[in-house]
Amino acid sequence: MGHLDGNVLAGPIGDLLSFEPTTARGECAGCGDVAALAQAAVYGHPMGYVVRCRSCDDVLMVVVERGGRTMLRMPGLRRLEGADPV
Numbered sequence: 001m002g003h004l005d006g007n008v009l010a011g012p013i014g015d016l017l018s019f020e021p022t023t024a025r026g027e028c029a030g031c032g033d034v035a036a037l038a039q040a041a042v043y044g045h046p047m048g049y050v051v052r053c054r055s056c057d058d059v060l061m062v063v064v065e066r067g068g069r070t071m072l073r074m075p076g077l078r079r080l081e082g083a084d085p086v
């Protein structure tokens with residue numbers, strides 16, 4: 001079976017990223033807690049933000065803004081899903 005190129009991801013990933021981020025729900029890889037990002041504990045940092053699990057305090061995400069770009073690492077998220085359409 002042949003593979004597709006990354007352009008096929010434009011629809012599903014574009015849909016995910018077009019949601020209001022605070023309503024997106026994530027699952028912590030450390031403890032399995034599922035919650036909206038708005039419920040996470042966020043710590044400001046000179047370079048950006050560290051997002052920690054509300055339940056176990058593991059690092060879910062790191063958001064860095066530099067040079068006009070935003071970089072996102074998700075070391076502790078098992079999955080991230082957009083909210084249901086209104």
Ligand SMILES: [Zn+2]
Pocket residue numbers: 028029030031032033053054055056057058
């Ligand atoms: Zn957790």
